Amino acid sequence: MSNTSTISLSDEGVSVVDEHLLDQDTKPVSIQINNVTVSFKTPKGIYTAVKEIDLTVRKGEIVALIGHSGCGKSTLMSTISGMVKPTSGEVYANGKKVTSPGPDRGIVFQNYSLLPWLTVYRNIYVAVDAALKDKTAAEKTALVETNLKMVNLWEHKDKLPGQLSGGMKQRVAIARAFSINPKILLLDEPFGALDALTKSSMHIELLKLWVMDDRQKTIIMVTHDIEEAIFLSDRVVVMNNGPAATIKEIVDIPLSRPRNKKDIVHDPAYIQIHDKLLNLLIDKFSIADL
Numbered sequence: 001m002s003n004t005s006t007i008s009l010s011d012e013g014v015s016v017v018d019e020h021l022l023d024q025d026t027k028p029v030s031i032q033i034n035n036v037t038v039s040f041k042t043p044k045g046i047y048t049a050v051k052e053i054d055l056t057v058r059k060g061e062i063v064a065l066i067g068h069s070g071c072g073k074s075t076l077m078s079t080i081s082g083m084v085k086p087t088s089g090e091v092y093a094n095g096k097k098v099t100s101p102g103p104d105r106g107i108v109f110q111n112y113s114l115l116p117w118l119t120v121y122r123n124i125y126v127a128v129d130a131a132l133k134d135k136t137a138a139e140k141t142a143l144v145e146t147n148l149k150m151v152n153l154w155e156h157k158d159k160l161p162g163q164l165s166g167g168m169k170q171r172v173a174i175a176r177a178f179s180i181n182p183k184i185l186l187l188d189e190p191f192g193a194l195d196a197l198t199k200s201s202m203h204i205e206l207l208k209l210w211v212m213d214d215r216q217k218t219i220i221m222v223t224h225d226i227e228e229a230i231f232l233s234d235r236v237v238v239m240n241n242g243p244a245a246t247i248k249e250i251v252d253i254p255l256s257r258p259r260n261k262k263d264i265v266h267d268p269a270y271i272q273i274h275d276k277l278l279n280l281l282i283d284k285f286s287i288a289d290l
């Protein structure tokens, strides 16, 4: 079976010409979440954020995680990244039990997690240097430059994070994750602070990165944006409200790729999925329903 695809870019989005259809079920498992419960000790007692979560994500899948604020999306992402230990259950990444963070799993956080005393350039270089030990200095420098230019921050490379807007900081964090280009990319509301145009171009860059990696990169992304979730993902995991949040439903997005941003919204299948996700997230639609 041919395993090639070609990318072309236009104002409307990424055009990925499929030369084969992916059969997700036959792909190796990338992330396995087995019966994971995460509880925190708080001054008021034990607080269970997520409860008995089971989820299998296959290699090359793009999965979006959506749910109301506080339902445990970030907690689940931190558990996959290895920064939070499950109270019970386990997480496996590429067959290995996750016990700590690792270079195979890159994460972009909501709060950017930049080192405030390092310039934009150094924030990325230091991370690349630590993660990609077998690359030469010239290769690392080139990576930093390419990705800073990709997020339109090359002119700001000598600024400190404190001198940047929220959206700029978010773009630095995206450039850092893209430079390291890990096998598993964990994105916690990566595009939340960006304006609509920048967000769209980041979607394109994300899909480019995925396609250039021959669609082998696994991406899990937290988002509050239903359109973004449908445009990017193969599946959308909808969480119930917490405490002790569970998975409410997993919705398949069987829309063929390439997905054109302008056209997709008129596709009856898109409209149906959009309605379904909205219904899962919002129980009441009008004041008369109250």
Ligand SMILES: Nc1ncnc2c1ncn2[C@@H]1O[C@H](COP(=O)(O)OP(=O)(O)OP(=O)(O)O)[C@@H](O)[C@H]1O
Pocket: 040, 041, 042, 047, 048, 049, 067, 068, 069, 070, 071, 072, 073, 074, 075, 076, 242
């Ligand atoms: N370290 C912690 N100690 C105590 N409680 C925590 C801790 N981390 C998260 N929580 C609680 O767990 C719940 C889930 O938080 P989490 O940040 O995972 O939610 P979220 O779905 O990502 O929210 P948002 O969409 O607002 O970012 C919240 O009630 C939060 O207060």
